[in-house]
Amino acid sequence: MKTNMVHAGSMTIGGDSPIVVQTMCNTHTSDVDASVAQCVRLYEAGAQIIRLTVPSPAQVESLREIKARLRSKGIDTPLVADVHFSSEIAIAAAEVVEKVRINPGNFHKDHDKAREQFAKLVEVCKANGTAIRIGLNHGSLGERITNLYGNTPLAMKEAVMEWLRMCVENDFYNVVVSLKASNTYVMVEAYRLLAKEMQETGVVFPLHLGVTEAGNGDGGRIKSAVGISALLSEGIGNTIRVSLTEDPENEIPVAQYLADRYDRKLNSTMVSLVLEGKKAVATYAAPSRERLLLDFACDFGKRLLDKELDEVVLCGTYIDEGKEIVLDGSDYAEYLTDELMQAARRRFYRPEYIACPGCGRTMYNLESTFNEVKLRTSHLKGMVIAVMGCIVNGPGEMADADWGYVGEGNRKVSIYKGKTPVLRHVPEEEAIDRLLELIENDR
Numbered sequence: 001m002k003t004n005m006v007h008a009g010s011m012t013i014g015g016d017s018p019i020v021v022q023t024m025c026n027t028h029t030s031d032v033d034a035s036v037a038q039c040v041r042l043y044e045a046g047a048q049i050i051r052l053t054v055p056s057p058a059q060v061e062s063l064r065e066i067k068a069r070l071r072s073k074g075i076d077t078p079l080v081a082d083v084h085f086s087s088e089i090a091i092a093a094a095e096v097v098e099k100v101r102i103n104p105g106n107f108h109k110d111h112d113k114a115r116e117q118f119a120k121l122v123e124v125c126k127a128n129g130t131a132i133r134i135g136l137n138h139g140s141l142g143e144r145i146t147n148l149y150g151n152t153p154l155a156m157k158e159a160v161m162e163w164l165r166m167c168v169e170n171d172f173y174n175v176v177v178s179l180k181a182s183n184t185y186v187m188v189e190a191y192r193l194l195a196k197e198m199q200e201t202g203v204v205f206p207l208h209l210g211v212t213e214a215g216n217g218d219g220g221r222i223k224s225a226v227g228i229s230a231l232l233s234e235g236i237g238n239t240i241r242v243s244l245t246e247d248p249e250n251e252i253p254v255a256q257y258l259a260d261r262y263d264r265k266l267n268s269t270m271v272s273l274v275l276e277g278k279k280a281v282a283t284y285a286a287p288s289r290e291r292l293l294l295d296f297a298c299d300f301g302k303r304l305l306d307k308e309l310d311e312v313v314l315c316g317t318y319i320d321e322g323k324e325i326v327l328d329g330s331d332y333a334e335y336l337t338d339e340l341m342q343a344a345r346r347r348f349y350r351p352e353y354i355a356c357p358g359c360g361r362t363m364y365n366l367e368s369t370f371n372e373v374k375l376r377t378s379h380l381k382g383m384v385i386a387v388m389g390c391i392v393n394g395p396g397e398m399a400d401a402d403w404g405y406v407g408e409g410n411r412k413v414s415i416y417k418g419k420t421p422v423l424r425h426v427p428e429e430e431a432i433d434r435l436l437e438l439i440e441n442d443r
């Protein structure tokens with residue numbers, strides 16, 4: 001899809017540009033040393049745009065310092081300020097970094113007030129050549145929109161279109177849009193609806209793709225690849241982030257694979273495909289485990305999501321530690337197929353996890369907690385369990401989770417049932433036990 005061109009410092013997004021790979025720091029932005037060190041590692045790993053969270057005005061100053069130190073090292077990777085809840089912080093950050101991400105769900109509830117705040121932000125962005133990402137998430141749709149359209153892909157598209165119309169009214173086009181969800185079906189449909197509507201209106205903003213709260217490990221990679229590749233294969237998407245609840249450096253090779261594949265720099269390692277009605281038998285000769293997983297997710301994710309296929313049988317070989325491993329009939333082939341079916345929301349063989357990637361707002365060791373929650377809840381097939389890094393955005397972003405584990409800070413945790421907090425201020429050491437007790441008592 002042909003889009004406008006957006007400029008964020010040295011980087012061009014959209015137009016005829018290749019797909020841009022981005023990620024986000026999980027350091028505290030006020031810890032300038034740690035943030036600079038992580039930005040350097042992310043740059044070296046291949047990140048082309050790096051986002052940092054800006055929870056308060058003090059972090060705008062940290063951001064200024066981080067940027068200056070990176071530039072003095074010759075690293076000109078554009079930085080993005082991730083701002084929630086405060087248009088004042090967004091305006092201050094727009095004078096410092098190349099791009100500001102705002103969450104429209106967090107702007108003033110009064111529409112006229114929000115318009116006014118946005119117009120001020122646009123003015124500063126125009127004066128400084130700063131880009132904006134309008135980053136709407138499924139979990140943080142406003143009440144007005146959900147009352148009109150439900151909690152649906154259509155609601156996401158309608159909500160963001162209001163903001164894109166404001167951009168046009170303000171004659172501001174240096175804008176990228178995202179409509180992320182942790183549910184791959186919702187995410188893909190929302191972007192498709194938006195792409196169609198933008199093409200009809202004739203003003204086509206570039207799109208930033210991502211599956212939010214995708215989790216970690218194989219599941220997180222497969223889920224991200226299914227959602228992002230479904231859209232990239234249709235020519236939708238100009239910049240991508242693979243959100244993993246892991247060190248952000250681990251996100252880059254997965255995102256780079258997706259960018260290269262859909263910029264046509266590499267092909268799938270599938271060597272044969274036999275179709276029998278809605279069943280596919282796919283044979284691979286993959287050079288590594290990770291490559292097999294990503295090729296498989298990209299080759300079949302969209303077809304499963306769109307119900308063109310109902311079943312895929314994985315065969316062939318991959319190389320692991322120099323040895324050729326045969327997939328035909330193996331437990332590993334069955335596991336990868338189960339993961340793919342779950343990521344495409346066709347069959348749930350384990351709980352569905354929603355885990356944020358963590359950022360400078362994270363209140364505890366998210367990665368190890370998430371792994372422990374996964375281990376201890378693995379029997380709860382079909383249940384949706386969220387593990388979120390902070391109480392500020394976590395509850396709003398958990399979307400349709402049945403249960404949520406949310407960090408409060410000060411080694412305390414809140415436990416949510418759906419959208420309702422049922423236990424607050426639980427000491428971290430007891431929180432997983434309490435969560436499991438609540439789930440068991442509820443069954």
Ligand code: SF4
Pocket residue numbers: 356357358359360361362363388389390391392393394397
């Ligand atoms: S929910 Fe997670 S990723 Fe989102 S702001 Fe909070 S800590 Fe950061």
